[in-house]
Amino acid sequence: MDQAENIITVKNLVKKFGSFVANDNLSFQVEKAEIFGFLGANGAGKTTAIKILCGLSAPTSGEIEVASYDVYTQTDLIKQNIGYMSQKFSLYEDITVKENFRFYGGIYGLSKSRINERITFFLKELKLESAKDELISSLPLGWKQKIAFSVAIMHDPKIVFLDEPTGGVDPVTRRQFWEMIYEASHNGITVFVTTHYMDEAEYCNRVSIMVDGRIDALDTPENLKKQFGVNSMNNVFLKLARN
């Protein structure tokens, strides 16, 4: 991935709320098709940064490009080219699997035939053909989560943002979920993921760790472990957070 192009470029990002500095001079790049782990304790400023990258909130200062679009002026183009999944799974519980797919395909402006094509593809992929007319509320959590991820990449976004996507899910399902992430990355989709599970951090190509609004570490999991002289990402995180 030496020659890979950067799909997210952040230079000196600052976001202030009054006198409170939520993001203090962040600079980093994310490469195309990379799985980028965005770690940090609660309140470290992750959500603020993600909101800015998704075009939901304007930064106070800094140069930021997402999918080669500017976050100040081209938020509409950014929104069309990214997918987003939050810890709440973002599906509508009272409508069926298929209707959820149709709805999200619809608001991203996919054609009818393309929507049907994608639905057939995902239902087969997830082995959910028999459940296509079930209400989301009747499905187990693990299934909802996989469907939510499929919905988020339904419109072939360049980047997908996953905000703690595996909260409250059992280890086996988490494992399966990460297989889906790998496949998306293999297909050229950049994955920008936040998590509190440090074993998941090991799966990422590169990891950044935020502390008090700053990025205190950014490298591959191997290099970070070497740098801090510990044997797991968990210990890297604890070391940084305690300082």
Next chain:
Amino acid sequence: MNRFWAFVKKEFLHIFRDPRTILILFGMPIAQIMIFGYVVKNDIKNVKIAIYDKSKDNVTREITDKILSSGYFLLSEKLDSNNELERIFQKGEVKEIIVFEPDFAKRLENTNTANIQLIADASDANTANLIVNYTQAIIYEYVKSINENNSLAVQIVPEARMMYNEEMKSVYMFVPGTMALILLLISAMMTSISIAREKEMGTMEILLVSPLQPLQIIMGKVMPYIILSLVNAISIILLGFFVFDVPIHGSIILLMFETMLFIFLALSIGIFISTVSKSQQTAMFISIFSLMLPTMLLSGFIFPIKNMPLVLQWFCYIVPPKWFIIIIKDIMLKGTGLIYVWKETLILIGMIIFFISLSVKKFKIRLE
């Protein structure tokens, strides 16, 4: 545009998937109108009245005939002196006495104005109100019919007096009140709940991250309720008209226009409520306490505004249904046109602008 319709389709799915929502949307208006309607209908058949005609001319006779042939009233007796009024009411059978002033026809001819006094037994306040309203409606009808062939507009002034409950003066009609209540409930409460639900479930985030514009999101949420409210408004009017013979004297186009205006107002209130509430429960409680109760208590729907302490009367001025009820009553019952209700209409428009701009401001702050 296709994106927008995909959104609206989803909203309809939400509504039709939830039996409770359907019940509220369609069951409640019908139940309400039936309850109010039948209470009213049972009371206003063959009500016994007495007539004290001090003039005994052809006009008073004509009006008497009109009133008696309406089917609502039965003549119990004709009176000859004021002293009998008390005696009649105390017997309890007669509910209303109609008094024509002396020289009724002459006065009408000379000054174009004549007075009728309607005295009702208001110990049963609502019934008294209804009886007086019906009588007034018949008199207005008569005035209208003679004015059609007359270049000079003639005026007959029915002066209502409630015996045993003097202050009970406000007009009570169930259709405008029910309409205001139902439209406010459906448009404001349901939209505020459905927008709050997106926030509570976290799906609002996803919608904001999607290429949909905030305005499209709001319009998409509101669209189904515009349609459903309109269906409800029409069915209330039709039920009132066909089942309970509530007249529509004025222009139906104007009536629908004002109804749409009120629906928009209710929706803008709903949107505003949703901007200040984070959960469905909060939205529901705010709706009930700030909309339902004031509509029942302070709009003049059930309790007459003139009866209230002055401070509460001022408060009534900011209750939106008050103005809508005035408009609807004027159009349906008195047959007035826009020239008589333009002030109330402007107030509704002003309120819409107020709530929309407040919501936009709130929405922007939240996005920052």
